[in-house]
Amino acid sequence: MADMGLVINALDRGIERGRISREQALMLSEHADLVSLLQAAKAVRDRSKHRTISYSKKVFIPLTHLCRDYCGYCTFRADPTPDRESFMTPEEVLAVAEAGRRVGCKEALFSLGDQPETVFPEAKAFLRKQGFERTLEYLAAMTQLVLDQTGLLPHSNPGLMSAVDLQRLKETNISLGLMLESGSVRLLRSGRPHWKAPDKVPSRRLQTIEQAGRLSIAFTTGILIGIGETAEERLDSLLAIRDLHEKYGHIQEVIIQPFRAKSGTRMAHEPEPSTEDLLRTLAIARLIFGGEMNIQSPPNLLSDDYPRLLDAGINDWGGISPLTKDFINPEAAWPQISILAERTAASGLILRERLAIYPEFSSRPGFVAAHLQACLQKLQGKDGYARN
Numbered sequence: 236m237a238d239m240g241l242v243i244n245a246l247d248r249g250i251e252r253g254r255i256s257r258e259q260a261l262m263l264s265e266h267a268d269l270v271s272l273l274q275a276a277k278a279v280r281d282r283s284k285h286r287t288i289s290y291s292k293k294v295f296i297p298l299t300h301l302c303r304d305y306c307g308y309c310t311f312r313a314d315p316t317p318d319r320e321s322f323m324t325p326e327e328v329l330a331v332a333e334a335g336r337r338v339g340c341k342e343a344l345f346s347l348g349d350q351p352e353t354v355f356p357e358a359k360a361f362l363r364k365q366g367f368e369r370t371l372e373y374l375a376a377m378t379q380l381v382l383d384q385t386g387l388l389p390h391s392n393p394g395l396m397s398a399v400d401l402q403r404l405k406e407t408n409i410s411l412g413l414m415l416e417s418g419s420v421r422l423l424r425s426g427r428p429h430w431k432a433p434d435k436v437p438s439r440r441l442q443t444i445e446q447a448g449r450l451s452i453a454f455t456t457g458i459l460i461g462i463g464e465t466a467e468e469r470l471d472s473l474l475a476i477r478d479l480h481e482k483y484g485h486i487q488e489v490i491i492q493p494f495r496a497k498s499g500t501r502m503a504h505e506p507e508p509s510t511e512d513l514l515r516t517l518a519i520a521r522l523i524f525g526g527e528m529n530i531q532s533p534p535n536l537l538s539d540d541y542p543r544l545l546d547a548g549i550n551d552w553g554g555i556s557p558l559t560k561d562f563i564n565p566e567a568a569w570p571q572i573s574i575l576a577e578r579t580a581a582s583g584l585i586l587r588e589r590l591a592i593y594p595e596f597s598s599r600p601g602f603v604a605a606h607l608q609a610c611l612q613k614l615q616g617k618d619g620y621a622r623n
Contacts, residue, residue, distance in 0.1 A: 242267050246275045246522075253279050253525030260470045260519055269511060276518035276548030283526025284550040288579050289589040289620070292572065293342035293554035294335025294387065297562045298323050298374060301358050302348025302394075304432035307501035308462060308494060311563050312348050315357040322361050322373065325380060331559065332381040338557050341614045341621055342591040343387040345378060346562060349394030349434040371400045378407040386610055390455075390554075390591040395434050398446045405452050406604050409592045409611065410487060412455035413447075415440050418472040419464045428462045428502060441475060448483025453596040453603075457490030457531070460516055461508030469516065473523050480528075485602075487593045488529040488551065491517050493536055495564060510540060514547040521548035529593055534575065535567040545582045551589075552579075587620050594619020 245259035246267065255263070263272060299322040302312035315321060323331075332343050351358040352370055367373045371393055378389035388409040396404065396413070404411055418437040422429040429435035447454045458472045473489070480486035493508045508516075513532065520530055531551040534541035555569050570578075576586040590611070596602050597619055603611060616622040 239266075242271075246271055249522035250275050250278050253283075253522070253527075255519075255522045257470060257474055260474075260523055261467060263522070264466050264470065264515060264519055269515060272515060272518040273546045273548070276521040277546060279521050279526045280530075280548040280550055286583065286585045287587050288545065288550055288552065288584045289529075289587050289593075290552040290572070290575065291342045291554045291589055291591055292340050292621070293344045293390075293556050293591070294331060294340040295554075295556050295559040295562055296323065296328055296331050296343055296345050296377075296381075298328070298345050298347040298377060299351060299358070299370065300348060301351035301355055303351055303354040304349050304394075304434050305430075306432045306435065307428040307430065308497065308505075310497045310500060310565070311346070315355055320361065321351070321355070321357045322365075322370075323377075325365075325377065328377050329380060329384055332385045332387055335556075335558050336385045336387055340556070340558065341388060341588075342554060343378070343381045343385070343389045344554055344591075345374060345389060345391040345393070347374065347391075347393050371396065371404070375403050375407050378404070382407060382607075382610060386613060388591045388607075388610060388614065392455075395439055396443050396446070398450065401443070401446055401450050401452060405450060406606070409590065409603065409607060410453040410455065410596070411447060412488075413440060413443050414459065414490065414492070415444065415456050415472055415476060416459040417462065417464050417468060418475050419468040421468070422463060426501075437472075437475075441479065444476070444486075445479055445483070448479055448485040451483075451599075451601040452485060453487040453592045454485050455488040455490065456486060457488075457492060459492050459494055460513065461494035461506075462502070463505075470519070470523075473520055477523055480524075486528070487596050488531055489520060489524060490531045490533075490553065491520055491549075492533060495536060495567070497566070510537065510543065513537070514543065517544065517547035517549055527595075533561075533564075533567075535561055535569050536564060538567075541570065542578045542582055545579070545584060552586075554591075589620050590614055
């Protein structure tokens with residue numbers, strides 16, 4: 236049994252300094268009562284973020300479902316089929332983006348599988364027909380197309396990226412992202428969630444996140460909880476992200492996403508993390524990162540209970556689409572933005588629309604490519620949030 240005095244000291248340190256150690260984080264995860272933990276996380280959040288809870292109005296563009304990874308929980312990825320094109324065509328991409336623009340979206344979220352051209356001849360054939368060799372080259376062209384034709388600000392989550400890829404995509408994306416998911420190498424073993432998923436090697440993902448820091452790219456990352464990781468592995472994943480952010484200052488957002496079992500996957504019958512487990516993880520993440528970090532958890536993954544996430548110290552709901560479904564979790568519908576605002580207000584907080592880059596990053600020198608500045612200014616108010 237932990238000394239309760241040590242637990243209280245750890246909570247006090249988190250509230251006062253907004254940064255707890257690994258030992259304190261582990262102790263709190265195991266021994267702190269939930270009420271005290273949530274109160275501490277909210278206090279840290281409120282001191283820095285005040286009453287503001289943000290979201291981004293986005294359109295979801297699934298550029299390709301092909302992926303060379305076979306994760307045990309994913310229904311987004313797919314193998315080639317004769318009746319389905321390997322990628323969205325430029326015309327299809329532009330049609331979705333334009334439809335999003337018409338309903339007030341300001342972010343174009345591109346999601347896609349990891350390097351499908353390395354394993355699928357169909358992917359390579361499509362890319363060559365379009366004049367490209369690699370998926371990431373095609374992505375850069377499609378994000379440029381959307382930017383030029385619609386003015387939406389692209390944000391891409393394309394998997395592993397080299398320094399060259401990151402630099403190219405920085406020219407056409409206002410921000411980029413890659414979920415660490417987990418720093419546990421155990422999850423790569425046979426039968427585990429990241430078995431047969433070469434792009435989920437933690438060191439490779441951390442390398443991409445670090446390269447983004449060196450290039451001053453506003454970056455989104457985070458963890459997926461409940462996929463078989465231990466409490467220590469979960470905390471070490473968060474601390475690895477913190478270490479990179481403290482070195483480069485480029486992590487604009489940390490997402491804590493709960494595993495959701497999906498039929499047709501290897502993990503279809505695995506238990507999902509409880510709401511309490513999610514709340515505890517969010518609260519500890521807030522104490523690990525402090526008040527300045529933007530911490531998000533998707534509301535559609537907690538059904539009608541999603542306002543409880545506010546009690547754990549989050550300050551962002553993530554991207555919400557009034558047009559397209561969540562292609563990563565298609566069974567989980569987005570809440571309506573008007574209802575999201577009402578339920579946020581019921582918690583004494585104010586919902587504000589942000590862009591795909593947070594205000595504190597859009598104003599920092601070097602984080603927005605020069606030719607993106609004009610597109611940004613058209614959508615941005617004086618305080619850095621979305622223009623009404």
